[in-house]
Amino acid sequence: MKMNINDNKTKLTIYLDGSTITSIPSFYKQINEQLMQEEDWQLGESLDALDDVLYGGYGKWKDYDLLEIVWKDIAVSERALGIDATKAYYEAKLGAGSAYNQDFVKEKLKQLEEGTGQTYFEIVMEIIESHRDRVRLTKKS
Numbered sequence: 528m529k530m531n532i533n534d535n536k537t538k539l540t541i542y543l544d545g546s547t548i549t550s551i552p553s554f555y556k557q558i559n560e561q562l563m564q565e566e567d568w569q570l571g572e573s574l575d576a577l578d579d580v581l582y583g584g585y586g587k588w589k590d591y592d593l594l595e596i597v598w599k600d601i602a603v604s605e606r607a608l609g610i611d612a613t614k615a616y617y618e619a620k621l622g623a624g625s626a627y628n629q630d631f632v633k634e635k636l637k638q639l640e641e642g643t644g645q646t647y648f649e650i651v652m653e654i655i656e657s658h659r660d661r662v663r664l665t666k667k668s
Contacts, residue, residue: 536593537590537591538591539587539595540594541587541595541596542599543598544600545598545601545602545603546599546600551608555572558580562585563580564587577651577654581661581662593661595663596655596662596663596664596665597665598667599667601668602668604648605648608646609647610639613647614636617636621633
């Protein structure tokens with residue numbers, strides 16, 4: 528929905544249903560459904576891709592100045608994108624022939640096991656927060 532706000536900037540509001548975000552793939556499915564339906568490509572399951580799309584200029588958001596993300600049932604998503612999902616995410620990057628920095632991935636796994644590492648959900652929150660000049664998150668329980 529397009530709205531004018533007080534300084535003639537336009538705002539797009541999207542809605543994420545946390546009750547259906549039960550995995551990393553389901554998170555990107557909703558992001559793609561909400562932002563990328565006008566594009567002939569979709570975001571991959573990549574934190575870098577999420578960061579890139581939040582700069583704007585792509586998909587449904589390309590014609591707006593501000594993005595509001597209303598995330599309903601966010602606690603469900605927080606649990607689903609927690610330690611177990613994050614561990615599986617990093618473990619999938621390990622192994623012979625992997626293009627990922629193995630030492631970096633191992634360190635991230637070690638931090639998770641020690642209780643000092645960020646979960647996937649926490650990384651997503653950090654990425655959204657890094658765009659706070661143009662992206663607002665409204666958390667709904």
